[in-house]
Amino acid sequence: xxxxxxxxxxxxxxxxxxxxxxxxxxxxxxxxxxxxxxxxxxxxxxxxxxxxxxxxxxxxxxxxxxxxxxxxxxxxxxxxxxxxxxxxxxxxxxxxxxxxxxxxxxxxxxxxxxxxxxxxxxxxxxxxxxx
Amino acid sequence: xxxxxxxxxxxxxxxxxxxxxxxxxxxxxxxxxxxxxxxxxxxxxxxxxxxxxxxxxxxxxxxxxxxxxxxxxxxxxxxxxxxxxxxxxxxxxxxxxxxxxxxxxxxxxxxxxxxxxxxxxxxxxxxxxxx
DNA sequence: TTTCCTGCAAAAGGTTTGCATGAGC
DNA sequence: GCTCATGCAAACCTTTTGCAGGAAA
Numbered sequence: 632x633x634x635x636x637x638x639x640x641x642x643x644x645x646x647x648x649x650x651x652x653x654x655x656x657x658x659x660x661x662x663x664x665x666x667x668x669x670x671x672x673x674x675x676x677x678x679x680x681x682x683x684x685x686x687x688x689x690x691x692x693x694x695x696x697x698x699x700x701x702x703x704x705x706x707x708x709x710x711x712x713x714x715x716x717x718x719x720x721x722x723x724x725x726x727x728x729x730x731x732x733x734x735x736x737x738x739x740x741x742x743x744x745x746x747x748x749x750x751x752x753x754x755x756x757x758x759x760x761x762x
Numbered sequence: 763x764x765x766x767x768x769x770x771x772x773x774x775x776x777x778x779x780x781x782x783x784x785x786x787x788x789x790x791x792x793x794x795x796x797x798x799x800x801x802x803x804x805x806x807x808x809x810x811x812x813x814x815x816x817x818x819x820x821x822x823x824x825x826x827x828x829x830x831x832x833x834x835x836x837x838x839x840x841x842x843x844x845x846x847x848x849x850x851x852x853x854x855x856x857x858x859x860x861x862x863x864x865x866x867x868x869x870x871x872x873x874x875x876x877x878x879x880x881x882x883x884x885x886x887x888x889x890x891x892x893x
Numbered sequence: 894t895t896t897c898c899t900g901c902a903a904a905a906g907g908t909t910t911g912c913a914t915g916a917g918c
Numbered sequence: 919g920c921t922c923a924t925g926c927a928a929a930c931c932t933t934t935t936g937c938a939g940g941a942a943a
Binding site for chain 1: 828843845847848854856858861863864865867868871872873874875876877878879880881882883884885886887888890
């Protein structure tokens with residue numbers, strides 16, 4: 632039996648979540664830090680990391696542990712795909728329903744127990760595709 | 763006009779590539795380092811990193827810049843998907859033909875210029891799915 | 894008043910880089 | 919001989935962690 636820890640609602644936690652919900656980009660931890668610091672100038676990067684971790688463990692936000700140096704965070708936990716610009720690194724949501732054929736196909740050809748899939752489409756965003 | 767650099771064929775470069783081609787796993791840089799060091803005991807980690815970078819820039823191998831702390835390298839540059847075990851981190855190739863519906867769909871719903879896609883299926887490998 | 898959080902700073906872990914020396918062509 | 923590559927170590931960057939003081943319930 633695992634003793635559940637209580638989660639206190641602190642100012643820092645609240646502001647981090649609000650800022651993350653407010654943006655449509657998928658900020659990195661230090662971008663969140665910069666946003667939050669405008670409202671709470673004394674907050675530390677460590678606190679931002681700890682809270683992003685805790686919020687994603689609890690399914691409140693999503694940690695995008697994808698390619699690139701830094702992880703990105705998404706305040707919106709619906710099931711959706713991402714599209715990433717190879718030139719500027721921008722990441723956008725694409726709200727289409729999941730391709731069920733993907734997992735069906737893999738179930739048929741692999742001896743893994745399939746749990747899910749991640750799809751990232753790569754390209755050039757509207758800005759970067761211009762000559 | 764960009765002046766091309768010449769690439770010399772060194773013992774280190776050769777052995778790194780051979781070891782990478784020899785394995786069916788998708789080793790991390792330090793795993794490659796351990797493998798190569800059995801044949802070239804004086805090689806440094808820096809050299810391994812520099813060569814893996816150079817080989818992947820030249821399309822000889824593939825850098826898997828996916829989720830997880832460390833990057834993995836794949837000696838086999840065919841177009842294929844990967845399946846990853848959520849328990850032990852193992853990565854296997856899945857040799858099926860690409861889902862063309864993916865890029866078609868994204869082309870239709872997004873204003874990005876689509877260049878490619880990456881699909882990673884997640885699950886439990888044969889070993890880890892056992893009770 | 895107990896438990897959980899925070900700020901700060903240091904440590905960790907993976908990767909990159911500067912530099913002098915050494916190997917390929 | 920000129921270029922490029924290597925070994926070594928230090929630097930770098932992102933993320934994690936230890937700790938003492940501070941806030942939430």
